[in-house]
Amino acid sequence: MRDISRNLLDQSASLRDALQRLNEGVYGAVFITDAKERVLGMLTDGDVRRALLAGAALTDPAVDSMNREFVKGQVGAPHAENVAKLSERVRHVPLLDPAGRLVDMLSWAEMLRIPLMQPALGGNELAYVSDCVTAGWISSQGEYVQRFESKFSDFLDGSHALAVSSGTAALHLALKALDIGRGDEVIVPDLTFAATANVVLHCGATPVLADVDQSTWTLDPNEIERRISERTRAIIPVHLYGHPCDMDQISAIAHRHGLKVIEDCAEAQGARYRGRLVGALGDIGCFSFFSNKVITTGEGGMVTTANPELADRLRLLRDHGMRRGRRYWHEIAGFNYRMTNLQAAVGVAQMERVQGFIKRRQEIGEHYIARLGTIPGLVMPPRQPWAQTIYWIFSMLVEPRAAGLSRDELATELEARGIETRPFFYPLHVQPPYAEAGEFRVSSYLSSQGISLPSGNEISAQEIDRVCDTVLAIIENREPSQ
Ligand SMILES: Cc1ncc(COP(=O)(O)O)c(C=O)c1O
The missing domain is CATH 3.40.640.10 (Type I PLP-dependent aspartate aminotransferase-like (Major domain))
Known part of the structure; x- marks a missing residue:
């Protein structure tokens, strides 16, 4: 669940206040509430745009332009039922409690998001x-x-x-x-x-x-x-x-x-x-x-x-x-x-399903390697001949000079396209509780260049392809500096 407090505005808010909040990236919609925080209406970017085009001023009250007939979901209703309310047209579904207060929000963009990991809980x-x-x-x-x-x-x-x-x-x-x-x-x-x-x-x-x-x-x-x-x-x-x-x-x-x-x-x-x-x-x-x-x-x-x-x-x-x-x-x-x-x-x-999970992780790893393994600047995870790795979470290195961008730049660009990633751990020797002098060349190198890509048990082959296509498109747009 996210922090939705930034999505709430009271009835005195102006269109400018609403725009400012939307501009902060509060999931694409803000809500006008009464004194008891019950949601009275919703405003998206599109609502504000239409109001301004129709002649409203930025100082006008946001309540005059809000949508009172918005689609809403119920907290406690089955997740699938709330998700089914999202569509190309209805891109935001606020989840309200029985009193009408905002508790959470579903968004269309998020439905297309590829998370780093997801538990598979569809068995017994x-x-x-x-x-x-x-x-x-x-x-x-x-x-x-x-x-x-x-x-x-x-x-x-x-x-x-x-x-x-x-x-x-x-x-x-x-x-x-x-x-x-x-x-x-x-x-x-x-x-x-x-x-x-x-x-x-x-x-x-x-x-x-x-x-x-x-x-x-x-x-x-x-x-x-x-x-x-x-x-x-x-x-x-x-x-x-x-x-x-x-x-x-x-x-x-x-x-x-x-x-x-x-x-x-x-x-x-x-x-x-x-x-x-x-x-x-x-x-x-x-x-x-x-x-x-x-x-x-x-x-x-x-x-x-x-x-x-x-x-x-x-x-x-x-x-x-x-x-x-x-x-x-x-x-x-x-x-x-x-x-x-x-x-x-x-x-x-x-x-009961562990062997399938292990096999799936190995397939995910092989899929990524088949698509990304020959790209200059991307270093694939280790595979020693004596080892059977499971690619717990598919992880690779981004060598900035050859790839044309750093690990962090790649992560930011992927995030903007709905693909969640994670950097490697910081080396322990640089962190306060374990600080230790000395040279830790390899861990420092891996830590600065390592990135993990989406690898949940239930990620589909199409989603892996989407991650790889996106990585390749981002890299192709960069100039390698060697
Ligand atoms: C290498 C390693 N050791 C230990 C732990 C600790 O496990 P837990 O989070 O279940 O306490 C984790 C991860 O979460 C881990 O990745």
Whole structure:
């Protein structure tokens, strides 16, 4: 839902006030309201234009030119019913509450927008969630949590799988289960979502940043070794953008130095390293089910391990340090990182379709590469021969000199054409909580040139073509400077 407060004007507003608001880009329509904020009428660019052409002055009251008979939708009505009111002619549908106040707005332009990511919730999600509600099992007890964990374990390789409240919670629990704390150091890639490093800080330990490798965009094994000290306890390889890290090399280093390996698989469920699924390659695997991930539970995560003692400790820590069967007796100081039955119900439905989601992401990646792979200045994502990437979100680099424009310029131009994109993460070493001196050449380079393109599970081939056609048209209009 957006902030619609800028779309509201009171009855004293002039046509100039209305035009000014419209000019600020408030979604193409403003609304005149009474003292109780009930909508009396609507004004679009076209309404103001027609009023001026008919002889109105900019100082005239906007109420004289507003449209009182506008098409409106109802908050609480099915989304599809409200959307069906949009057409080439009716380009804005305000959603009003029963009192007639503006709550949200649908716009035609937005219907044509291609979002970066979109969850696919068209399977059994609704049925399973309503099952929980009907049965009254909405907290963390209930059969869906076990079903979800068991499906996830089958998906992986039979490892123990514990559902938790987020990917961040999974990572935090993993460090806690390994007893990592004050005085310890953990090696983390400089290019990742910050949660990977935050959890280290929350344990009282120090994240030690290592640069990434240009050929995988993930932790560079050569950089790890240089960062190891007598305080180092663990390494967190992050399978960034769906491409696995070089796990044999990382495991060999960990083995040599007696370090634990926690895989951050938040962006890589289903990716394979030399045929083996990520999440089962280190001591502990951590997954995220935020809404843009391969499968989603809204918020949620999974922590996996083949080690039964670690699984037991993770389970204890997840639930306040209490064991089932001995309520209010705390063996250790734990957390409440449990997943709810409601989330797990969505998770079970998502797992029923997970193989299709993974395949679709790979197809989306291949489609983009087929269309954009030979364009000078565009660098395609890594694809090591030993890796089966899932292109979690299709991401590429824009080299300004060859492409004729920067990543940010491309993003701005795509946004203006209704195509949502996202820049890469900032390198951690430049951000206040993790600031670290030193050279992080590759992560800095990737961070400044990386852009992610729309890759939702339900994006159509036509939409991918529209993104590619638009990228190509924008680039063709630029002069490469080399
Ligand atoms: C690499 C990485 N690690 C950890 C997380 C944290 O997961 P969550 O948002 O579920 O806490 C995310 C993403 O959201 C991520 O991309």
